[in-house]
Amino acid sequence: MADSTVSALGLLRQVPYFASLPEHVLAALAQAVRFRRYARGQVIFLEREPCAGFFIVAAGEVKIFKLSPQGREQILQHLGPGHTFNEVAVLDGGPNPASASALTDATLCCIRREVIRQLALAHPELAWALIESLAQRARHLVAMVEDLSLRSVKARLARLLLAEAERASQADTLERSHLISQAEMAARLGTVREMIGRALRDLAEEGLITFDRHRIVIADRNRLQEVAELG
Amino acid sequence: MADSTVSALGLLRQVPYFASLPEHVLAALAQAVRFRRYARGQVIFLEREPCAGFFIVAAGEVKIFKLSPQGREQILQHLGPGHTFNEVAVLDGGPNPASASALTDATLCCIRREVIRQLALAHPELAWALIESLAQRARHLVAMVEDLSLRSVKARLARLLLAEAERASQADTLERSHLISQAEMAARLGTVREMIGRALRDLAEEGLITFDRHRIVIADRNRLQEVAELG
C-alpha cells in the first residue's frame, strides 16, 4: 500500500460524514485520491468550467466564491482541513457552480467524478453520506440567502463574529489563530470593507465588542446575539 | 390497487428526476403517498418544526419562504405541479429549513421521511435521484446568493422577467397564464413592492418592456439580458 494511500485514509476519516463509512469503502476512496499542492492565492478551478472533481482539504484554507462583473466578490464558503467541496458538480455532472482558490498554501486531494459515481452506486452508505453533505450545504446556502435578504450588514457581522468565536473556542484541530481581515469579512458578508469598519466601530461604541490590538473580543455575547437576530 | 395509488404513479412520473426510476421503485413510492388538500394561503409547515416529510405538488402552487422578524418575506422557491419540496429535512433528518404555504388551492402528496430513507437505502437509483434533486436545489440557492449579493434590484428583476417568459413560452403543462403581482416579485427578489414598481417604470422608459393592460411584454430581449447580466 503506497504511502499516499495511508495518509489518504487518515484524511478521509477526518471528514465528518465519511467517518462512519465501512472500511472497504474508505479504502476504495483512498486509492482514488490524488494529492495536489497549491500556493497561496492560486486558483483551483473556475465556475462554469467542466467539473473539476471532488476535493478534500488536507491542509491550508480555501475559499469558494463568485465574482460580479464589477469585480465584487461573494465568498460562499471558507474551508479548512477536513472540509470537502465541489460536491454539487461531481454529483450532477454539471459545471463547477462557483470558483475556488487557496487562501493559504494548501494541500488538497481530488477524486474524479466517475470514481465517486461508481462507488456511490455500489455502496449505498457512500451515497447516503453524500446526501448528508449536500443537505448540509443546502442549509448553509439557505441561511446565506436569509442573511443577505433579511438582515442588515451589522446583524450579519454580529452573526459572523459569534460563529467565528464558536469555531475558535472549539480549538480542535491544528488550525492557527486565524485573524480575518476586514476585506475578507466583507467578501463573506456580501458587502464592502468600509461597511465592516463602520459596523465594527458601531458595535464597539455600544460596548458589544472591544479591540485587543487588532484582535476582536466579544464583550457582551448576549447583546451581540440580539443584534444578530433582529436588525 | 387503490385509486389513489394509480394517480400517485402518474404524479411520480411527472417528477423529472423520478421519471427514469424502475417500475417497482415507483410503485413502492406510490404506495407510501398520502394526498392532502390545502386552501389558498394555508400554511403547509413552518421552519424549525420537525421534518414534515417529503412533498410533491400534484396541483396548484406553493411557495417556500423565510420571514424576517420585521415581517419581510423572502421566497426561496415558487413551485408548481410536478415539483417537490422539503428534501433537505427529509434527507438529513433536521427540522424544516424554511416555511411553506399554498399560493392557490392545492393538492399535495406527502411521504414520510422514514419511508423515503428505507427506499433510498434499498434502491441506489432512488438515492441517486435524490442526490440530483439536492444538487439542483443547491445550484438554485447559489444563484440566489449571487443575485442578492452581486446584482441590483433592476438586474434581478430583468432576470426574473426573462425566466418567467421562458417558463411561459414552454407552455407545457396545464398551468394557467399566471400573472405575478408586484408584491410577489418583490418577495422573490428580496425587496419591497415599491422598488419593483420603480424598476418596472425604469425598464419601460428605456423601452425594454411595455405594458399590455397589466401584462408585461418584453420589447427588447437582448437589451433586457444586458441589464440582467451587468448592473
Add this chain to the structure above:
DNA sequence: AATCTGTTGCGACAAAAGTCCCTGACAAAA
C-alpha cells in the same frame, strides 16, 4: 350601482449601503 379586496402608481422622505479618497500603522522584502 355600491362595496369590498387586492392591486398598482407615484411622490416625499429616511435609512442603509456603496464609492472615493486620504491617512497612518505595521510587517515583510530589498
Add this chain to the structure above:
DNA sequence: TTTTGTCAGGGACTTTTGTCGCAACAGATT
C-alpha cells in the same frame, strides 16, 4: 534603512434601497 504592500481608520459624498402615505383602478360580490 528604505521600500513596498497590506491593512485599518475614518470623513465626505452618492446611490440604492426601504418606508410612509394616499389616490386610483379592476374584478368579484352583493
